[in-house]
Amino acid sequence: MGYSALLLGALVAAPAFGQTFRRTAACPQLGCVFPPDQTDFIAGQTFDLRIEVQAPVNGSEAYNNGQVDKNFSIKIGGQGAELVDAAQFFGLSDPEAEKYNFTYYEDLFAEDAHAPTPVNVVAKSYRNLQLHTPGTYEVVLTYNNGDTTKATWTVADLAEKKKAKNVIFFVGDGMAGSMLSAARLLGHKTINGKYQSKLKLDEAPGYGSQMTHSLDSFITDSANSASALFSGKKMTVNGLNAYTLIQNSSTGKAYGDPKVETIFEMFRRIEGGQVGVVSKAYIADATPAAVCTHTSQRSQYTAIIEQYLSGVAGNYSWFPWEGVDLLFGGGGENFLPGPGNGNISQFDRWASEGYQVGYTKTELEAFDNAQRALAIFTQGNISTWLDQNVYTDLLDLAVTPQGKRGARDQPGLKDMTLKAIDILHTRSKERNTGFMLMSEAALIDKEMHVLDIDRALGEVLELDDTVRATLKHLEEIGELDDTLVVVTADHGHGFDVFGSADTKYLQQQNSDRAKRSAIGTYQNSGLSAYQVPQDVLANNHTIFQSPQGDGFPVTWDPRYTIAHGWAAIPDHREDFEVNKDHERVPAVKNTTGYFFNPEDNQRGFAMTGNLGTGDGQGVHSLVDVPVYAFGPGHEYFRGVMNSPDLAFKVALALDLGRNSNVTASYRK
Amino acid sequence: MGYSALLLGALVAAPAFGQTFRRTAACPQLGCVFPPDQTDFIAGQTFDLRIEVQAPVNGSEAYNNGQVDKNFSIKIGGQGAELVDAAQFFGLSDPEAEKYNFTYYEDLFAEDAHAPTPVNVVAKSYRNLQLHTPGTYEVVLTYNNGDTTKATWTVADLAEKKKAKNVIFFVGDGMAGSMLSAARLLGHKTINGKYQSKLKLDEAPGYGSQMTHSLDSFITDSANSASALFSGKKMTVNGLNAYTLIQNSSTGKAYGDPKVETIFEMFRRIEGGQVGVVSKAYIADATPAAVCTHTSQRSQYTAIIEQYLSGVAGNYSWFPWEGVDLLFGGGGENFLPGPGNGNISQFDRWASEGYQVGYTKTELEAFDNAQRALAIFTQGNISTWLDQNVYTDLLDLAVTPQGKRGARDQPGLKDMTLKAIDILHTRSKERNTGFMLMSEAALIDKEMHVLDIDRALGEVLELDDTVRATLKHLEEIGELDDTLVVVTADHGHGFDVFGSADTKYLQQQNSDRAKRSAIGTYQNSGLSAYQVPQDVLANNHTIFQSPQGDGFPVTWDPRYTIAHGWAAIPDHREDFEVNKDHERVPAVKNTTGYFFNPEDNQRGFAMTGNLGTGDGQGVHSLVDVPVYAFGPGHEYFRGVMNSPDLAFKVALALDLGRNSNVTASYRK
Incomplete structure (x- = not known):
């Protein structure tokens, strides 16, 4: 190749790469x-x-x-x-x-x-x-x-040895490492710089990080990043185990997009294994859908619900999929009859296929562990940990799967995950197989998008609490030594804590600039006020032990809160206080785009955004995200990885590689 | 303890904890x-x-x-x-x-x-x-x-076995994990989501993260965080291996603050080992000073320079310190005679103590490897990698240690580190000891403070390049198997990349809001434009190989740059372009505090800050920072750690614990 070709390339290449479209x-x-x-x-x-x-x-x-x-x-x-x-x-x-x-x-x-x-x-x-x-x-x-x-x-080479019988794969959607640091600060107590308790994730014997970028862009979406984790293939943005051919538009179903099989599908096909899907999001959302569905456009919710049950439609050659063993989450609207759903009640359809169907935590807990199950608790997303546990009046606004206000009988991530384990364990034992469960702390991402940091960190702490309870439960049912537990994120949000805010002082200042004086940095950040210090000087005489937060804040509403910020922001107001009576809506749209919402954080100061004015929310970011692993094969999950590596490591632990086309029978 | 005591505590405790002061x-x-x-x-x-x-x-x-x-x-x-x-x-x-x-x-x-x-x-x-x-x-x-x-x-328990003879401890000051993700994007090339080369740090067999918080606040300063890494003690903010008793003011020398010994000091005292200090900052700055100096107030530069040479002044009982073996960095102003320095030329003083003294890269390279050495290349900080290698006209503005403009003959971090290894290796071999070197990529932090992301990422890539060269050089001199290499940060800055910016489009828009339309998120972020893609379609016919960046960008000035942001910002303007002809000054002060600097990033859009208006720069953040380790004992550096743990792990690898008071002789 001569120099002239190089030069020519350099001249014409500029418009073809790295550009917006x-x-x-x-x-x-x-x-x-x-x-x-x-x-x-x-x-x-x-x-x-x-x-x-x-x-x-x-x-x-x-x-x-x-x-x-x-x-x-x-x-x-x-x-x-x-x-x-x-x-x-x-x-x-x-x-x-x-x-x-x-x-x-x-x-x-x-x-x-x-x-x-x-x-x-x-x-x-x-x-x-x-x-x-x-x-x-x-x-x-x-x-x-x-x-x-x-x-x-x-x-890739075949595994030399099967290390794990079961895999539980937790995804903290949007969970950057900075959020773990912040969640630890809120949920655990330090004495003189030493945490007296820690996150369960802090104890993971397998620890690393992974790069989340897409095949076609360095900022990923949740669909393709989950597909990378579950299929071992970097995908194009919005693709669920299927490559998007045209950016920004679906290729439609007329010819179908090229698919790849996930490790969950391989596990079912090769071993007839049990597969469960749990999420706090509407269940047609990208991360749960990436377990076993295929479409280049994540927004095809109707097709996704159908694929959970019956696999890829018959037009295209693909192996049979006889339905997930359990599906727990939100998103009742995608199951109800209606024009978008082909006028079919998916609830009825799943029931007719033999699934137990439930709509409340009470019904979830009453499920027979030997039978397959569908449980949908809300329309849209399940309520946040904060709303379910602290500001419970907000549950009056939550909507039941059937569309009524007041979905109060909702489970948390821990409830769903432990019940899923019981069902998968019972069924896999009866069938002499293993099980795979994907459990998603989905609302970390949803709350980071709307800059609601308290709700986001509540979800991080709930995930950690769920991992702790999962390991304990696995031990109780005798599956701890056979179960690989992996915890990671699909991408991050640019976020960090940089000090404390004296909210009382902030509220009493009259100008945007004066309100910013409430922020203390470095030594003035002080200690976490979310955990009452263990030794408190009371009236200068009495020392006492404060109540424990058990991995959650003792209070979400201290005078001195964390001062925090995001790398990518729409116009918004900031007051550094927990939002007790509403979910955040940082920006509202007018004819020229999104402006700060004057009704959101009214006592705060205004910040102009750095995102395009078409964006009313924060967006995903580049940062590598943490990886935690417990149990057999955890040693594979160390150091700096690329997102597809995780699928290969799970496959290695489960010994999923085959040198011939293998199909096992699966008993429903 | 009764309930009433608890309640009383809760009532009166509020003003005493977590507050600004x-x-x-x-x-x-x-x-x-x-x-x-x-x-x-x-x-x-x-x-x-x-x-x-x-x-x-x-x-x-x-x-x-x-x-x-x-x-x-x-x-x-x-x-x-x-x-x-x-x-x-x-x-x-x-x-x-x-x-x-x-x-x-x-x-x-x-x-x-x-x-x-x-x-x-x-x-x-x-x-x-x-x-x-x-x-x-x-x-x-x-x-x-x-x-x-x-x-x-x-x-702590004594080590069972000495694993390492030498330790090289790199500190990327202010280096959060998000900056590694960004630096990788700029310095390395992907094809379809797979990096074709990686950071050297990405290959570290020991990988973890560590919490950087202070003893007395959750946001740390560089003095106390480095002290935690080097002494194993969380320190109060601004303390260099000495506890600050009064917040926000020095206790002065009248009574002296309580000191702790560092692992570098123990290594010298117990083994008579060689100790070197290298930094791109002025050498009295916090991180290098934390190697072997003691003061509760990091700003006591004169005392710090003196302590490098002769240890803690005689008023307070402390073991003798007979001087570092080498000291390379910036900060000539603290060595010149003057009222603040007791009218002593520290250059003359060090020379009279037998040190080789140099002021340029040329003189550095000519140093006798068998003799102790002081090399100070600039006043203030050494110039950034970007200024030394790309925008070299800016070196005309750099100031020599003696105070003249045009300090052009400066070394980079790699030059200083490799020369330091040669001196320490030669001297330790002659004395049958090992060596310890602290090498600081100091300007990551300095450039993050002023929001100059290109210069900051250049420093990250220079650190990575230096680690790569260090491991290679250790192999060449036969010390690779005996040398533990640790790389970490002392704290982070809240930072992330969230998309790409079409700088050409941004420049041509006339309003702040319109300029923001230049930002592409998700699929519109595209691929890194800092590395010409390997396979480029030229005139639709010719495929050619692009030039390699060798771990650095091929261009720092592409049309499509990274769009990035910070969690904590002063008022400033943003244009997402490299600053070619000046260092950034994001905000300037008027009578009511810092406002955005109208002369900085003139083509950009204005962003209001979220820091107090007394802050004209970004600040440190909470995020846990990455830890990388190579060589004997690297396996100690895995998982989630607290900053003091690192000192204990180094001590374990070097077997520094002693059950009696040991003092070895040290030969200058």
């Missing part, structure tokens, strides 16, 4: 291969292969007046072996070529000028594939008179 | 013991014991009209043994009681009202003590007619 997610060239270059597979993991050849009509990449060259080929071969046509390699007949087109903007200027670039596409999909031999594979797409797009895939 | 740092009761309750010691570690009895004249803790009860006693005993008077326990004569007084404000309202609380104090100091037997010790101060202040101290 891109032609096709994760496809820098006009020929696209999904799964793309650098993808790793578990041996025997199922996936689809899709190739596309694209021809932009105009813009910096315009090709042949938008005419796609239809003479293209896709070849594949193991390391050192001759490349053969993909259809031959996988023993399939060659699929028919599909055509579609889309438009995109090259940058913000093009968007302002309403000058889109149309792109014509020809594509092929090869479905339901597996690679069984560890090692590397070369994939070569040849198109446009000899241009090539190459991919190197790697199939 | 406190009576005495880390002393909640009127009787104070330093080192306080919960302190851990290495066996044979030297320390001072100080007790105080205080009587506030007014306020919520007013006692006996401000009259101190002079009948107090201090007793100590090993676990289970009878308590005896401290003087007897340590075999000393009882020290004379000292008196002093101070005032403080109980809260911000008291400050506004100019209503201080005077406090009278009687105190005693017991100096130069050691505890030799592992186990717990009880310390009881009895005062005020029977009130007691108790402390439990613990002496």
Whole structure:
């Protein structure tokens, strides 16, 4: 390659990379291969292969007046072996070529000028594939008179030994390490710089961090980041175990997006294992959906609910999925009959498939541990730990799955998780299998988005409390030595605590600038006021022991609160006080975008945002997130990892790799 | 304890804890013991014991009209043994009681009202003590007619085996994990979500995190946090291996503050080992000073420079310190003759003590590796990596140690560290000892304070590059297997990346709100534009390899930069561009405090701050910071730790604990 090619590249490459909009997610060239270059597979993991050849009509990449060259080929071969046509390699007949087109903007200027670039596409999909031999594979797409797009895939080695029978995978959605530091400060007590109790997570023998970035962007969404954790594949933003081909729009169902199998699906397919899904979010939300559903667009809630029960619809070749063993969460609105849901009551449908169905904590606890179960407690998200345990009047505003106000009989994450373990344990014992559970502390993320730090940290502490209770319960039921417990986040939010705020002083100041004087930094931050100090000087004479917070604050409303902030903010007001009677709405929209909400944190000072004015909430961030592991295989989870590594480590602990296509029977 | 005592405590305790101002740092009761309750010691570690009895004249803790009860006693005993008077326990004569007084404000309202609380104090100091037997010790101060202040101290077990001969301790000042994520994004390249090269730190076999909070506040300063890392004792804010007794003011030298010995001092005292100090800051700054100096007030620069050379001044009993083996950094102003420095040229003084003295990188490299060395390259801090390597015109503004503009012949952190290793290695080999080196990437913190993210991330990448080069060099000189390398931070800054910014678009918008539209989040963040992608489509035909960044950005000035923010901000303007021709000054002061600087980031949009208007810079934060370890003993550095733990782990690897008072000879 000569210097001139390098220079030419440098000149024309600028508009094609790193920009706001891109032609096709994760496809820098006009020929696209999904799964793309650098993808790793578990041996025997199922996936689809899709190739596309694209021809932009105009813009910096315009090709042949938008005419796609239809003479293209896709070849594949193991390391050192001759490349053969993909259809031959996988023993399939060659699929028919599909055509579609889309438009995109090259940058913000093009968007302002309403000058889109149309792109014509020809594509092929090869479905339901597996690679069984560890090692590397070369994939070569040849198109446009000899241009090539190459991919190197790697199939990981098989495990030498099965270490764990069961896996419980906790996800603290949006939980950056800074939130653990803050949650510890609120929930635990120090004496002279030494914590007298700690987070359970602080004791994890396996500890590391992982990078959350997407395949196609360095800031991830919850769909693709959970997919990376559960399938071992970096996904395009919004993709649930299926690659998004066009950025910012669904490819629709007309041709289907290329799918990858998750470790939960492999566990079910190979071992007939029990699989449970628990979340405090509406249950069609991205993280729970990433356990076993497939769509490039996370917003397809109806399809997601259906896939939990019956797998990928019959149009596309994929192995059978006979339903999760349990599904606990919120989001009743996606189960009710209605136009968006095909006028079917999913509650009735699941009941007719043999599931126990419940709508309250009371009903949850009464479930038969031997039977499959669906429990949906609210519309939208389940209420926060703070609302369920401290400011309980707010439960009057919570909505039942059927749409009535006053959903008071709700479980917390711990209740759902322990019941899920009981059901999975009972059923797996009867079937001589193991179990896998995904349990999501979903509302950390939801509350960070709306800058409600007290509710977010309550959820972090609830997750920690749930992990503590889980390990104790596993010991009680004799499964502790056989169960790997992993706890991580799917991404962070830029957040930190930087001092304390004298809320009493702040309230009494009359200007925005004067209110900021209430903040104490460095030595003036003082000690945590959320835990009454253990030794308190009372009337200068009496020493007494304060009440214990048991891992939660003794008070959420001290005079001296944490002063905290976010890296990414909409316009909003800040008063550093707990919101007792409402959930936060930091910004409200008018005709020119989001402005600070004058009714939110009225006693606080105003801060202008640094996000686009189309954003009324905080957003996800780049920071690597912590990883904690307990139990057999915990030693795999050490040091700095990439998000897909976690799926491979779980697969290694469970010995999920197979050098042939294995299907076990699953008994409902 | 009855309920009424509890209630009474809750009522009166509020003003005494967690507030902006406190009576005495880390002393909640009127009787104070330093080192306080919960302190851990290495066996044979030297320390001072100080007790105080205080009587506030007014306020919520007013006692006996401000009259101190002079009948107090201090007793100590090993676990289970009878308590005896401290003087007897340590075999000393009882020290004379000292008196002093101070005032403080109980809260911000008291400050506004100019209503201080005077406090009278009687105190005693017991100096130069050691505890030799592992186990717990009880310390009881009895005062005020029977009130007691108790402390439990613990002496750690001796090491079973010496694992490491040498230790290199890197400190990335202010380096939160989020900055590593950002630095990786700038300095390394991904293909489809997989980094093609990584940070050296990402490969550390020992990985964990540590809590940075102070003894007396949850937000730390760099002095006390470094002291915790190096002495194993949480310190009061601003304390350098000496407890601050009065918050916000020095106790002065009149009576001296209670000191603790560092692991560097123990290593020298016990083994006669070589000790080197390297920093990119002015060398009297907190982190380097925490290696072997003692003062409760980090701003005593003259005393710090003197202590590097000759230890604690003779007034107070402390073991001899015969000077660091090398001292490389900035801060020439503290070495020049002048009123603040006692009209002594420390350069001349060090030279007369046999040190090689140099002022440039050229002179540094010419140093004889067998001789002790002082090298000071600038006044103030050494120039940033970005200024030394990219925007080199800015070196014309750098000031030589002697005070002239144009300090162009400066070393980077890598240059200083590798030369330090050569000197320490040569000298320790000749003396049959090991060596300890502290090397500080100091400017991460300095640049984060002024919100100059490019310069801060350049320093992070320089640290990583230095660690990589250090491990390579240790292998070359045959010391890799004998050298423990630890890398951590002393605290973080709340910071994160949340998207990309189209700087070209931002510049062309005319309003603050419109400029914010340039920010792309989630899928619109795109890929890092700091590394030209490896495979670039040039004119739709030619594929070429882009130049490598070798762990640094290929460009610092792409059109699409990282969009980033801080948890704690002064008023400032943001344009998301590298500052090529000046260092950032985000805010400027007028009569009512700091406002955004109109000359800083002129093309950017304005953001109001959330810090007190007396702050013109960002501040430290709560987040736990990462810990990385390589070499023998790296396995000790795993999981979630507290900052003092690191000193104990280094002591364990070096086998520094002693069950008797040991003093080795040190050869200059």
